[in-house]
Amino acid sequence: MFEIDYKEYLDKVYGCYLGVSIGGLVGAPYEGAKEIIDVPIDLSGIDQMLFNDDLDLQVLFFQAVEKFGVRFNANMLANLFLKCCPYSPGEYAIFKKNYARGILPPISGTFNNEFYHEGMGCCIRGELWGCLFPNDPLTAKKYAYFDGCMDHANESIYSEYFVASLIAYSFVYSDIDRIIRLATEQVPQESKFRLMLETVSSWCDETSHPDALREKIIREFGHPDCTNVFQNLAFIVAGLKMYFNDFETLIEKTVRLGFDTDCTGGIVAAVWGAVHGASALQKKYGIDEVKLVLGVNCPDYSGKVSKFAEAVAQKGASFNDEDRSGVKIVNAPLPHEICKQSVLYELVDYDPVLEFDTMKTVKIRADVPEGRTGEFFYENDRLKTVFFSTEKEGDGYLLTLGVLLEKAPQTPADLCGKIVFETADGIDEDDCIPLGFAPPVIFEVSAPIFDTFEHIVFEKGKNYYGHFAGEQDENKRFDRIRDYHLNYKIPLQDERDFALRISRGEPFSNQKVIVYTDKLYSERLTGYRGPCLLYLRRKLYFGNDCICAIWCGCEGRAEVWLNGEKLAENHQNTFFTYENLHINRAKMKCGENDLVIKLWRETGKECFSCNILNEGGVMDFPEHVLNFKQIN
DSSP states (O other): OEEHHHHHHHHHHHHHHHHHHHHHHEEEEEEOOOOOOOOOOOOOTTTEEEEOOOHHHHHHHHHHHHHHOOOOOOOHHHHHHHHHOOOOHHHHHHHHHHHHHTTTTTTGGTTTTTTTTTTTTTGGHHHHHHHHSSTTTHHHHHHHHHTTTTTOOHHHHHHHHHHHHHHHHHHOOOOOOHHHHHHHHTTTTTSHHHHHHHHHHHHHHOOOOOHHHHHHHHHHOOOSSSHHHHHHHHHHHHHHHHHOOHHHHHHHHHHTTTTSSSHHHHHHHHHHHHHHHHHHHHHHHOOOOOOOOOOOSSSGGBBBBHHHHHHHHHHHHHOOHHHHHHHEEEEOOOOOOOOOOEEEEEEOOOOOOOTTTTTTEEEEEEEEEETTOOOEEEEOOSSSEEEEEEEEEEEEEEOOOEEBBBBOSTTTOOOOTTEEETTTEOOOGGGEEEOOOOOOOEEEEEEEEBBOOOOOOOOOOOOOGGGGGGOOOOEEEEEEEEHHHHBBBBOOOHHHHHHHHHHHHHHHHOOOEEEEESEEEEEGTOOOOOEEEEEEEEEESSSSOEEEEEEEEEOOOOOETTTEEEEEEOOSSSOTTTTTTEEEEEESSSSSEEEEEEEEESSSSOOEEEEEEOOGGGGGGOBBBBOOOEEE
């Protein structure tokens, strides 16, 4: 049994958040840089803090702790995330799009999130759960899962387990190797992330050369996304194991490795702060206070990191269960708040894809607080509710819902309804959750468009091989014959006029293709298996003239046309992301708009995505637009 005085506990919590703030600020200028960063750090500007999602979202999600105590889950966090976080980079935007359509956690973290689901946006929130549950990694992991599954999945959630556990163990241990080893044990044994942690730890024990270690990490665990967890958490492990003796050196050498530097700098500094406490930083650097600058819409604790740390420590002390954690926090202030008790919902059986005229059954478990009674029902104006049943199951209820899509939705958010719990006192929004589905998206596809390698003039009764006789090189002649037999080519002529005709709505050979996911594969758009051109047309209706952003992902050559104007093109093969092409100021007219995508199919595996977002530049991180109408 460990015993820790409340003042020491608070000092460590404050030290953790000083570390997050300072390390994040130092690393922020180099975020996304993939080179080695040989720049000495400067702590002189720490009184000029900028908002950063690493701390923002911990403060935001702590509002659920303030309101509900320990009785909350991912849906409460998701509601805060959607309503109170105004910026939407990468996986945040996809989560918001999903949740706004009623696609709940954990599906909201995986659906349409193939590229970003291993992002660092998950583990950077882990310090909160470690601070609230010192030396209690199992409980910290429970809430880390609720947090992480909103907008991430699998390996990224394991990275949040790891960070939460690093902090949880830092309240009772000071040996960093022991802390890392214990935190590693909290990651599933069979996971790739566990393999990375163990491998990198062993490499650190074998080498003292950071550049060689960095090269091995990128070679074995690297990813092109600068925010991917694998290389970044590997850098964090390397920094902690090699430079933990000195705060400044730890941050400088970890940030030097590059990639998601505000996150890596913030996490290593948070661990150092949790182990040594804020008093050590105050003594060495004269740090009295750091401003709490937020970019989210929630209380800012008088703009002081120390006040936020006090709030976290008070809650953590009130949650302290010495039998479970092996830690007794003594001399803590008595808790005085009474936390709200709301209905908790958990998906049991759910698929976000809802096809036309096919009934979908959904099962949800509802946990009603003791002493509360009421009735459940489902609200949705667009879907036909075939049946809705409530069955007592253990301490809760099993809600079973059958819905049917009979007519096409008008907007991307049209299929979002709501599960409602109504008591004699009425309806409390905290007792309700959204529940909806991904709407079908209809494209008109014109394909395949291709050409032959040879244009032969045939003569009655004559073998056409004479067409190739002029080729003197026997190998080249055979190449041409077999290319003619086995392949087609993509047309060489300019297709501009054809794209214009499609945009103008002129007749062309087409078929309708219904899709439910953002990412489209060329092989699913046509049964033809050779190289060709494909044209995809989607009609969008806006109620007024407006400016939107169009962000597209593409693996091969592609062009984007809007109302007869070519807005963007990619004419090289590239690694697919959802953001290979950015059109940040696309003019949508009031009424019908023709969006035409021209795709080159060359390997047969090309994929494409196209999303409409609010106006804004890449670094503004706009949200997806969900209020336009689709014309079918």
